[in-house]
Amino acid sequence: MDIKEIKAVIDLMRKNSLTEFEYEKDGTKIRIRRGPDGEPQVFASSPSLIPAPAVLPIATGLPLSTPTPAPAAVAPAVAQEKLPSINSPMVGTFYSSPAPDAPAYVDVGTVVNAETVVCIIEAMKVMNEIKAEMSGTITEILAENGKPVEFGKPLFRIKPA
Amino acid sequence: MFDKILIANRGEIALRVIRACKDLGIRTLAVYSEPDHDSLHVQAADEAICIGPGPSPQSYLKIDRIISAAEVGDVDAIHPGYGFLSESAHFAEVCQSCNIRFIGPSPDSIRRMGDKSLARENARKAGVPIPPGSDGPVQTEQEAIKAAKKIGYPVMIKAVAGGGGKGMRPAHNDVSLVKGFLAARMEAEKAFGNPEVYLEKFIEDPHHIEFQILGDKRGKIVHLGERDCSIQRRHQKLLEEAPSPLIDNDLRKKMGRAAIKLAEAVHYENAGTMEFLVDGNGNYYFLEMNTRIQVEHPVTEEVYGIDLVKEQIKIAAGERIPSEFENLRPQRHAIEFRINAEDPAMDFRPCPGTISLYYPPGGIGIRMDSHMYGGYSIPPFYDSMIGKLIAVGPDRATAIARMQRALDETIIRGVKTTIPLGQRIVRDQDFRRGKYSTHFLERFFEKKVQNSS
Secondary structure, three states: OOHHHHHHHHHHHHHOOOOEEEEEEOOEEEEEEEOOOOOEEEEEOOOOOOOOOOOOOOOOOOOOOOOOOOOOOOOOOOOOOOOOEEEOOOOEEEEOOOOOOOOOOOOOOOEEOOOOEEEEEEEOOEEEEEEOOOOEEEEEEOOOOOOEEOOOOEEEEEEEO | OOOEEEEOOOHHHHHHHHHHHHHHOOEEEEEEEHHHOOOHHHHHOOEEEEEEOOOHHHOOOOHHHHHHHHHHOOOOEEEOOOOOOOOOHHHHHHHHHOOOEEOOOOHHHHHHHHOHHHHHHHHHHOOOOOOOEOOOOEOOHHHHHHHHHHHOOOEEEEEOOOOOOOOEEEEOOHHHHHHHHHHHHHHHHHHHOOOOEEEEEOOOOOEEEEEEEEEOOOOOEEEEEEEEEEEEEOOEEEEEEEOOOOOOHHHHHHHHHHHHHHHHHOOOOEEEEEEEEEOOOOOEEEEEEEOOOOOOHHHHHHHHOOOHHHHHHHHHOOOOOOHHHOOOOOOOEEEEEEEEOEEHHHOOEEOOOEOOEEEOOOOOOEEEEEOOOOOOEOOOOOOOEEEEEEEEEOOHHHHHHHHHHHHHHOEEEOOOOOHHHHHHHHHOHHHHOOOOOOOHHHHHHHHHHHHHO
């Protein structure tokens, strides 16, 4: 029942001098009884129906949407595994291979060491070779070829050696 | 008009710029540091790019990352806000060479007026009064006496290698000058390793008065009146108001003309502020220029009904300054109080923390420029200002009454703020009478100590 319907019921009760009304549907029960002074009291079992007046609550956070992801996404990376990631040290465009027709620097399963170049991030027309900075095996490629990345964006998931 | 602007800043000014962009239908790209991920300006922008970790030198001051973000985001212009890179001629130049419009003056203007001594030189050449001083250090007592005679007592003896208020002592006559000269040299040698001192006119009980100017690409410069920023603690402004209780229409005209003349001399473009010291006799002296939008710009906006940030964007996009902006007279009175997350009881120590409850003031004549919200965690890496409370009224008394009401209404829980100090300042009799100088706060604190003992 919504507020309109409840008001309509209360009206009906008044007009017809009824003292009690009960309604149940799909687990929600509502009972309206006219109190000693004739005014209706509403009892609802599903708490969301008539919320109690709220004291100024301690806000938990601003309910604004996170920024839309074009062209660089802000959505924090959800770590599916507890494995570390190689993160972008700069802002720019991610490229997985040294040239458009060349094979990718690394793939899932590639074993790398600290000096292995894993990708290129282009910033201001400069192609920067990004090193793994740790030894291990690439388990996941998290960035998309040709797409912009921001500082801190996880590029690869790596299983440390 | 621009299609998209990158805001190279954070906090309340980033939000301010984003609001002006929204009003103009311009899309916004925010850059932010990792701890600022949940900041309001990031949420309010259309797009956002992370540019580094907390410390500013690794994020908000990283020109390469900001420019990268500008390219990745395909923006037309960058607004630098205040602080950070807003007065970096180098940054303005990099923007230029990357074909991105810098919303501010030219790199040349920033250099010519950003350098304090160059600025004074430009002022002198433009016929704008500067604090009289000895031309360079004085080596002997005789030189000192001669210089003091030329300048006129009282004078301030300043260490050449000093700064930040250190190594200065006043002298009111020849006798105290000689004594002070010798003592100052000894002190300077000990403190700075350089005994050299020079003389400057000692301006007693000055007001810090600054003039807002705007210049467009066609070379038209206008001034939008003054702001009185005398209420400072350790050279940090706490409260500003427009118009100044000290300035009458004649002095406003004179100083306004001087500000415009100086801006014209350096072909200044976009928003800027000329700072002056004014004594009780209507004598004014040029101090320095800020080649950017200022923190306290809202008081000018409220008094003249002009959106200064919007004007900055329009000027940068090539629009003319409207002729209606010339020779405006202040129609209203506005006061701004800076709310800092600081503990006044602990010598204003910064209090980063989480705001558990925030209820902003409202009602007629109240404006709050802030990035605060309930649940927001103030990061420890940046300055402690969390909001600016502005009260406007048809006259000064109404503005003060509204400021008092608004400060009393505001609830910020979870961090200590300077609001209690603001509540005491607006109730102070000297402040209410408009009788104050840059020494107001020190005397105010002394009064408090006396009263409590």
